[in-house]
Amino acid sequence: MEAVKEKETFLNPYVIQMDKFADSLVHLSNTFVQLEPYRGTFSKEEIEEMFQRTTDRVCRGCECERREECLGEKKIDTYQIFYEILCKVEEYGAELNVELKRKLKRQCLLAPRFLREALEVFEGGKQVLMWNQKIVRNREGYAGQLMSLAGMIKGATRELDAGIFTDDHLEKRIKSQLRKSGVRMLSVVFYMTSQGKYEIHLTVKAGKGQLIATKEMAALVGRCVGRTMVPEQGERPVVGEEYCSIACVESARFHTLQGVAKIGKGCDKISGDTFLMTDLPGGKKGIALSDGMGSGEAALQESKMVVEMLEELLEAGFPVKTAIQMMNTALAIGREEVRFSTIDVSMFDLYTGTCEFVKAGASVTFVKRAEGVEKITSSTLPIGVLQELEIDSQTLKLESGDFVIMVTDGVMDALPVGEQEELMKQFIWEAGMVNPKEFAHHILGRVLEVSGEVPSDDMTVIAVGIWNL
Numbered sequence: 001m002e003a004v005k006e007k008e009t010f011l012n013p014y015v016i017q018m019d020k021f022a023d024s025l026v027h028l029s030n031t032f033v034q035l036e037p038y039r040g041t042f043s044k045e046e047i048e049e050m051f052q053r054t055t056d057r058v059c060r061g062c063e064c065e066r067r068e069e070c071l072g073e074k075k076i077d078t079y080q081i082f083y084e085i086l087c088k089v090e091e092y093g094a095e096l097n098v099e100l101k102r103k104l105k106r107q108c109l110l111a112p113r114f115l116r117e118a119l120e121v122f123e124g125g126k127q128v129l130m131w132n133q134k135i136v137r138n139r140e141g142y143a144g145q146l147m148s149l150a151g152m153i154k155g156a157t158r159e160l161d162a163g164i165f166t167d168d169h170l171e172k173r174i175k176s177q178l179r180k181s182g183v184r185m186l187s188v189v190f191y192m193t194s195q196g197k198y199e200i201h202l203t204v205k206a207g208k209g210q211l212i213a214t215k216e217m218a219a220l221v222g223r224c225v226g227r228t229m230v231p232e233q234g235e236r237p238v239v240g241e242e243y244c245s246i247a248c249v250e251s252a253r254f255h256t257l258q259g260v261a262k263i264g265k266g267c268d269k270i271s272g273d274t275f276l277m278t279d280l281p282g283g284k285k286g287i288a289l290s291d292g293m294g295s296g297e298a299a300l301q302e303s304k305m306v307v308e309m310l311e312e313l314l315e316a317g318f319p320v321k322t323a324i325q326m327m328n329t330a331l332a333i334g335r336e337e338v339r340f341s342t343i344d345v346s347m348f349d350l351y352t353g354t355c356e357f358v359k360a361g362a363s364v365t366f367v368k369r370a371e372g373v374e375k376i377t378s379s380t381l382p383i384g385v386l387q388e389l390e391i392d393s394q395t396l397k398l399e400s401g402d403f404v405i406m407v408t409d410g411v412m413d414a415l416p417v418g419e420q421e422e423l424m425k426q427f428i429w430e431a432g433m434v435n436p437k438e439f440a441h442h443i444l445g446r447v448l449e450v451s452g453e454v455p456s457d458d459m460t461v462i463a464v465g466i467w468n469l
Helices: 002-009 013-034 044-060 075-092 096-105 111-163 168-180 214-225 296-315 319-331 409-413 421-430 436-451
Strands: 183-192 198-204 229-231 244-250 254-263 271-278 284-291 343-349 354-360 364-369 374-375 393-397 403-407 459-468
Touching: 002 374, 002 421, 013 096, 013 111, 044 075, 044 111, 075 096, 075 111, 075 409, 111 183, 111 319, 168 183, 168 198, 183 296, 183 421, 198 214, 214 229, 214 244, 244 271, 254 436, 271 409, 271 459, 284 403, 296 343, 319 343, 319 354, 343 403, 343 459, 354 459, 364 421, 374 393, 374 403, 403 421, 403 436, 409 421, 409 436, 421 436
Parallel strands: none
Antiparallel strands: 183 198, 198 244, 229 244, 254 459, 271 284, 284 343, 343 354, 354 393, 364 374, 364 403, 403 459
């Protein structure tokens, strides 16, 4: 039965075509991986080449009386002393141990020059080896990106194909009801999300000289379907005389309100912390907070770039973890200097009331409930440090009236060591306000009050409340 279902999925020519596209990305990814492998040491051929270059510079370019002997019958001894130099240089540097220097002097009349040229050739080879290693790591990073993208394409294609359905009876009912309201429907597409929620995409236009509110049209469609429907986030407010496509989605059960309080290092107006609040497809709300390395303008530009990149990936439909992994790879292999940023994401599902907390090097997050305050911690590294990144995630079911409080390291570091988390839980529990902006400013004010000092780092507090609609 499973095999039959899988076979039926492939009958859709669009799925077949997208699978071919995804398979080509997988093939390209495998090609990257199968190219020159990672090498941590020189090969035998590379050492022999370095030996040849050294002797060409020292022995063949001068009138040394022992040249023929050293490169002839005693070539093995000359190669051996060269090899010993390479083996010892990592341990002692240019200043080799006394015993090896004496051995070199006994064997070579041009010992100082031979040593100098050998070290120079070695350093050049080492640079090439390091660049090759970097190229291999970069290829592996790109290969991982391509593999993730291929998986996304296949998953999204199958989800769309499985979710689109036809219902002639429902289509006629909607078309009839819209006509009564002065709206002409050219076509309709029914889609059921993986969470079992309706999406109805209409191509419609209003009668001559009329403007129809999209919100009213969605409500009418909802009455036909038997569910509460609203225009998709960002949809046009009205429909005019020209045909246009609008999307109606099921109304969420929850809504969020959020507030922010922030202050720069030394009370500077510029803060290296950047945040994101965005409505996403599928009834989700994304709140992200990034703390750039250092403070001031440079940290601001770093965290801003990270947040803008994250927003684009999330709005395109990438899962949070995949988006962060792709960003990390891009930042880790895309530049010479190491610059990092923390990522703290709270992804609210407004249909179910759950929240997924995803962290990469981020500070602790707090959840205020009716019965107390919980904390969510992470021990991962920020993005941009290592190519292979571990990401912590945790999902909680929230209730109406709960608050999520996200903070940067500067907030926690301003409190006495060993008491930070308990003090923050106390501040949050004692805060009686329900306005998220007031909540955030209250928390930041209490931290500054206890610290009693000018901020030594950028500080940001985000408070997000969730309620039933």
